Amino acid sequence: MPPLEVWEKVLINADAVQKDVHGYIPCTQCHGGQNVDDKTAAHEGLVRDPSADALTACGSCHKNIAPYQEYSLHYNLAGYDTVLYQRSMPENHPVIEEGQSYHCNDCHATCGQCHISQPTSVGGGLVNGHTFTRTPSMSRQCTACHGSRVKNEYTGAHEGIPADVHLRQARMTCTDCHTGDDMHGTDYVLTGEIPQHRYDGAQAPACEDCHRDDIAIGQGNEYHDAHGTEVLSCQVCHSTTYINCTDCHLQQSDEGVPFYRLEHEELAFTIGRNPLRNSQRPYRYVPVRHVPTFPDLFAFYGEDVLSNFDALPTWTYATPHNIQLRTPQTESCESCHGNDDYFLTPDKVPEEFRAANAAVIVPFAPPLPERYEYRPGQETAPAGSTDPLDAPPVDPLDAPPGS
Amino acid sequence: MKLTPLVFAAVLLLAVAAWAAAQEPAPAVEPVVVTAAATPEEEAAVAQLVAMLPTIQPLDTSCINCHQDAELLQQLAEEPEVVEKLSEGSG
Numbered sequence: 245m246p247p248l249e250v251w252e253k254v255l256i257n258a259d260a261v262q263k264d265v266h267g268y269i270p271c272t273q274c275h276g277g278q279n280v281d282d283k284t285a286a287h288e289g290l291v292r293d294p295s296a297d298a299l300t301a302c303g304s305c306h307k308n309i310a311p312y313q314e315y316s317l318h319y320n321l322a323g324y325d326t327v328l329y330q331r332s333m334p335e336n337h338p339v340i341e342e343g344q345s346y347h348c349n350d351c352h353a354t355c356g357q358c359h360i361s362q363p364t365s366v367g368g369g370l371v372n373g374h375t376f377t378r379t380p381s382m383s384r385q386c387t388a389c390h391g392s393r394v395k396n397e398y399t400g401a402h403e404g405i406p407a408d409v410h411l412r413q414a415r416m417t418c419t420d421c422h423t424g425d426d427m428h429g430t431d432y433v434l435t436g437e438i439p440q441h442r443y444d445g446a447q448a449p450a451c452e453d454c455h456r457d458d459i460a461i462g463q464g465n466e467y468h469d470a471h472g473t474e475v476l477s478c479q480v481c482h483s484t485t486y487i488n489c490t491d492c493h494l495q496q497s498d499e500g501v502p503f504y505r506l507e508h509e510e511l512a513f514t515i516g517r518n519p520l521r522n523s524q525r526p527y528r529y530v531p532v533r534h535v536p537t538f539p540d541l542f543a544f545y546g547e548d549v550l551s552n553f554d555a556l557p558t559w560t561y562a563t564p565h566n567i568q569l570r571t572p573q574t575e576s577c578e579s580c581h582g583n584d585d586y587f588l589t590p591d592k593v594p595e596e597f598r599a600a601n602a603a604v605i606v607p608f609a610p611p612l613p614e615r616y617e618y619r620p621g622q623e624t625a626p627a628g629s630t631d632p633l634d635a636p637p638v639d640p641l642d643a644p645p646g647s
Numbered sequence: 648m649k650l651t652p653l654v655f656a657a658v659l660l661l662a663v664a665a666w667a668a669a670q671e672p673a674p675a676v677e678p679v680v681v682t683a684a685a686t687p688e689e690e691a692a693v694a695q696l697v698a699m700l701p702t703i704q705p706l707d708t709s710c711i712n713c714h715q716d717a718e719l720l721q722q723l724a725e726e727p728e729v730v731e732k733l734s735e736g737s738g
Contacts, residue, residue, distance in 0.1 A: 249721075249724070250724040250725070250726060250727065251717065251720035251721045251723075251724040254714060254720060255714065255715070255717055255720055256711070256714045256715050257715070258711055258714075258715040261711075270706055270707045271707040271710040271711070272707050272710065277710070279706070279707040279708070279709045279710055280709050281709050281712075281713075283713070283723055286709060286710065286713075374714075
């Protein structure tokens with residue numbers, strides 16, 4: 245999709261607009277400005293994106309959606325505050341907010357950026373002649389923002405790694421799995437809770453929502469039978485190599501243009517302990533991804549801003565979007581059991597980051613339980629199994645056994 | 648005559664109907680007579696409805712005429728300053 249010309253971005257399809265129920269609302273009622281022929285005069289007091297205040301622009305009719313805008317992570321970006329504040333101290337929050345005001349402004353998703361225009365981060369522009377489309381466009385709206393990580397994984401953009409099976413085999417788009425309720429903040433009506441992070445609350449979606457029958461115990465799939473559904477997240481076996489980023493710096497050019505520099509990116513697949521273990525995510529092990537956070541992330545804006553850096557791991561809970569039926573780690577039981585290559589063993593974590601990552605580091609790859617024998621239809625955890633997590637805590641600074 | 652029972656029934660029905668009609672009360676509803684002017688609230692409501700009439704059709708014709716005219720938009724478009732991409736790495 246070539247980028248839109250400046251004029252194409254603002255070209256409306258008047259016929260389609262007049263057939264759309266929203267075409268009965270005068271342009272100026274939403275956008276301000278004036279209904280006159282001179283461009284400059286017409287644009288006086290113009291509001292480019294009326295849906296930045298959805299309650300005013302949409303709330304008179306969309307009473308089930310607009311009032312919850314402020315609870316939507318897409319709108320409030322609370323997820324970033326949650327992790328940055330935990331790594332910091334209250335007295336540093338204003339510096340973080342200042343940095344965010346330069347670097348995060350284009351990331352807030354308003355109604356318009358999913359239903360009318362392309363996101364601001366790619367320069368805006370009408371997607372469908374100013375009709376209000378029910379289902380957002382995967383390529384021009386969702387991945388315009390989720391462009392590097394999710395898009396590259398889902399579409400198989402990394403060399404040698406196939407696209408997600410849901411795209412290859414079933415042609416599924418983002419919105420086949422991610423619902424409007426998930427994006428609108430309206431889940432609040434059901435749960436009474438305002439999400440503070442993307443992995444808060446129930447999994448949305450859960451793989452089981454669609455695959456309940458495929459994972460039932462006793463169908464002769466030894467992998468499924470041996471682990472049930474609570475020891476490993478599905479992605480431990482069904483996702484593959486994904487991007488990991490380190491050392492991000494936020495900066496501004498001499499002209500004050502904000503930008504970032506990412507020092508290091510690495511493709512890898514790494515299993516760690518589950519840092520978010522709870523009843524809704526009971527897994528002992530999950531894939532973990534290195535996030536581009538860094539003690540000096542905010543160095544341009546202040547000293548020692550992330551003064552509590554070790555409060556959270558730098559390898560975080562991950563749900564990569566490159567699901568496959570078979571993966572290198574499931575070639576056999578022993579390609580995973582006993583194989584440190586796939587696990588976040590201490591040697592993979594630089595010494596200065598081991599304290600932060602204590603909750604996710606795996607002392608050594610768990611061996612296949614001794615005397616394990618497959619009896620179809622039965623979960624088989626034999627007595628005396630060697631479970632590294634049941635072993636006495638290992639000092640992560642110690643070398644792992646056998647290394 | 649064979650019809651006698653039927654004629655008898657018809658006469659009976661008519662008699663009953665006449666009796667029923669005689670029992671009907673006078674109409675309870677008096678015709679409405681407008682005596683007072685509309686209250687300010689009522690007037691405001693009407694004014695509001697009238698004010699909404701133009702919204703039945705898109706009246707911002709200047710906005711629409713310009714924004715549906717590809718040639719005119721090309722003439723009026725101002726190329727934004729090209730901002731160098733400074734960020735490095737996938738964001």
